[in-house]
Amino acid sequence: MSSLPRLAAQPPDLRRRNLSVLLHTLQSNGPTPRADLARITGLAPGTVTKLTAELLGARIVHEQPTDEAQRQPGRPRVPVAIDRGHLRAAGVHIGLLRTTVGLVDLAGGIVEERRLTHRSRRPESIVRQAVKALRALVDAQPDGAVLGVGASLSGMVDPATGVVPEHPALGWGEVALRDALAAGVGLPVVLDSTMRALPLAESWFGGRGAVPSMLHVFVGNVVGAALLVDGKPLLGPSAAAGYLDHLPTRVRTRRRCACGRDDCLAASASDIVLVEEARGKGLLGPDEDLERLHELAASGDATADRLLRRRAELVGAAVALLVEVLDPHVVVVGGGVILGSTYLEDIRRAVADGVRRPLAQPVEELVRTTSFGPHAVMFSSAALFLDAFYRDPAAFTGFDRS
Ligand SMILES: [Zn+2]
Numbered sequence: 001m002s003s004l005p006r007l008a009a010q011p012p013d014l015r016r017r018n019l020s021v022l023l024h025t026l027q028s029n030g031p032t033p034r035a036d037l038a039r040i041t042g043l044a045p046g047t048v049t050k051l052t053a054e055l056l057g058a059r060i061v062h063e064q065p066t067d068e069a070q071r072q073p074g075r076p077r078v079p080v081a082i083d084r085g086h087l088r089a090a091g092v093h094i095g096l097l098r099t100t101v102g103l104v105d106l107a108g109g110i111v112e113e114r115r116l117t118h119r120s121r122r123p124e125s126i127v128r129q130a131v132k133a134l135r136a137l138v139d140a141q142p143d144g145a146v147l148g149v150g151a152s153l154s155g156m157v158d159p160a161t162g163v164v165p166e167h168p169a170l171g172w173g174e175v176a177l178r179d180a181l182a183a184g185v186g187l188p189v190v191l192d193s194t195m196r197a198l199p200l201a202e203s204w205f206g207g208r209g210a211v212p213s214m215l216h217v218f219v220g221n222v223v224g225a226a227l228l229v230d231g232k233p234l235l236g237p238s239a240a241a242g243y244l245d246h247l248p249t250r251v252r253t254r255r256r257c258a259c260g261r262d263d264c265l266a267a268s269a270s271d272i273v274l275v276e277e278a279r280g281k282g283l284l285g286p287d288e289d290l291e292r293l294h295e296l297a298a299s300g301d302a303t304a305d306r307l308l309r310r311r312a313e314l315v316g317a318a319v320a321l322l323v324e325v326l327d328p329h330v331v332v333v334g335g336g337v338i339l340g341s342t343y344l345e346d347i348r349r350a351v352a353d354g355v356r357r358p359l360a361q362p363v364e365e366l367v368r369t370t371s372f373g374p375h376a377v378m379f380s381s382a383a384l385f386l387d388a389f390y391r392d393p394a395a396f397t398g399f400d401r402s
Helices: 013-027 036-043 045-057 069-070 123-139 177-185 193-203 265-269 271-280 290-298 303-327 336-341 345-353 371-393
Strands: 061-063 077-081 087-095 099-106 110-117 145-154 166-168 170-176 189-193 213-219 221-231 330-334 366-370
Touching: 013 036, 013 045, 013 077, 013 371, 036 045, 045 061, 045 077, 087 123, 087 177, 087 371, 099 123, 099 271, 099 371, 110 123, 110 371, 123 177, 123 371, 145 177, 145 193, 145 371, 177 189, 189 193, 189 371, 193 213, 193 371, 213 303, 265 271, 265 303, 271 290, 271 303, 271 330, 271 336, 290 303, 290 336, 303 330, 303 336, 303 345, 330 336, 330 345, 330 371, 336 345, 345 366
Parallel strands: 087 145, 145 189, 213 330, 330 366
Antiparallel strands: 061 077, 087 099, 099 110, 166 170, 213 221
16 A cells, blocks of 8 residues: 555545544543554554644644653653643533533543522423523633533433433423524534433543443432443434333332332332332431431441342342343443442342352452442533544534545
């Protein structure tokens, strides 16, 4: 190939793909000199120099002069790094009780977060409240600094159309949420299910590097899972892959699920069910929540501890079933079930007991907890936009001059 004349310009799609490769490499490797970027990516040094100049111009990356770089003889090897100081992605998560909005930098650092209690569950009301808060965040940044919005809510979401086909807990049906948010905020919006956003955020920003497959199981007010293979979430023809509400736990509960059975995961293990149960036992007052139940357990209340432990074991048994079927490289557990990580060991034990074949690695390495703590839902929503941005930065920054 080297004897052929060089093409005058790379086709835009190849150039854009290379920009993505460079950005992805910087994101996963941290500050890297251009020569090393060329070596790692296999791109020609001249291409790296040219594309890096474009990324510098758009303030997506910056140079990080170091003492060491100055001491090197010859051409200084100044590392290039993702610029955390200027461009932002917004995140919006719509929960059952509140909406959380915020801003993150391009490397996934949280800049700001605000929680808005819903005044009503009607979609118009929730969208209006979210748009107002997002606009305030955008307006407080320099012009053009916020590139776009990642939005998520749990339950069914069709990421291709941006429509929420139904959300029984909110009482929504056929809500064109993505377009409503985009029209209100005036920025591109990427919408998907929180269940898929969470593992996406873990794989980009969880600090574990690339894993070939990740199962993310969320047990909070809602329950659900997602399987990420080579960094992409499995969607399914109904966008319903990972729907866990009616996964049988094989433990009968006193509560009957809406489907008629009495051992469904959502009806036996969600935060809502647990809090109701704790209130029924007089452990929690009407305004006290799951955090209070954890506090009680931590301060020695045996009943509170038993409730939480039993829930963790149910979740562990459900995870075991999924591990047996899917054989993921990593399982990340998030939501109220691992609040404070206290009950992670119970989940792990139930997984180890429940899987009837040898595990490829110790259960402590297989089953881990979320990296984002209380910010997980806003952060993972923003990560939906960052994922789209990293895949094609030129599509969002207006520096595509080819
Ligand atoms: Zn059910």
